Amino acid sequence: MKFNRTHTLKEIAALINSKFIGADDFPVQGMNEIHVVEPGDIVFVDHPKYYDKALQSAATIVLINKEVECPEGKALLVSDDPFRDFNKLTKHFKPFTAASASISDTAIIGEETVIQPNCFIGHNVTIGKNCLIHANVTIYDNTVIGNNVIIHSGSILGADAFYYKKRPEGFDQLLSGGRVVIEDNVGIGALCSIDKGVTGDTTIGEGTKLDNQVHVGHDTVIGKRCLIAAQTGVAGCVVIEDEVTLWGQVGTTSGITIGEKAVVMGQTGVTKSIEGGKTYFGTPIEESREKLKQLANIKRIPELLNKLK
Secondary structure (H helix, E strand, O other), X not given: OEEEEEEEHHHHXXXXXXXXXXXXXXXXXXXXXXXXXXOOEEEEEOOHHHHHXXXXXXXXXXXXXXXXXXXXXXXXXXXXXXXXXXXXHHHHHOOOOOOOOOEOOOOEEOOOOEEOOOOEEOOOOEEXXXXXXXXXXXXXXXXXXXXXXXXOOOOEEEEOOOOEEEEOOEEEEOOOOOEEEEOOOOEEOOOOEEEOOOOOEXXXXXXXXXXXXXXXXXXXXXXXXXEEOOOOEEOOOOEEOOOOEEOOOOEEOOOOEEOOOOEEOOOOEEOOOEOOOOEEEOOOOEEHHHHHHHHHHHHOHHHHHHXXX
């Protein structure tokens, strides 16, 4: 998430009432999760296990719960609860604004685009030309949709990330201030859900087609011309490269990469990153030929046992 102007370290510290280490006028240009940070961004860390990763990341401002040695060229915001204060910043820079109409006055809708009855189009949504949005589709604030996109009934674009911190009193949600970006010529089936990024974008690339009941988690990036079949669940922060095929009821863990032109057979659990150009099957996932050989050998176990008698 980039701010609408450059702020100073002192200004940001005042917003969350925290101590800071660095020059008063140290520039702060945005805030992001660690996997997408850039110079000028704030990243937060609240566990010693991840201190080094945050301090050595591309982020130049680290919101941290302990005063540590600050790397050269960076600044610290020292907070007793970085998770809470990251949420404070999200609320400040991306506040929720209630809607007063089914299609917001701030939405931009391109020529020849058709929006069927009972749709909701939120604030600052952009929809390109020649799109077809079927009935009962919900498109949350700040979503960007390209040209020639079809979205079938009941789909939801831009719901919050499934991201929680466990506290003694229950689960505390990390607020989502990111977007969903749908590129040109994408097809989205009925009853799909595509979560927005926590601070960045959840992206579906040009020409990709989603079947019915597909879930795409926060900050996931799906490449161009992919096919994703029904009841597939893609976790957050996944990278799916171009021309990947995921067949029905595939599920993935978070933070992995599926290589270009990989094919994942139905009901496979993608528990790790996989190379492109190969076909995979099973849980734990393996190349399909190897997995099928294993299954064939398992079937032979009774026969082999009988021979030993």
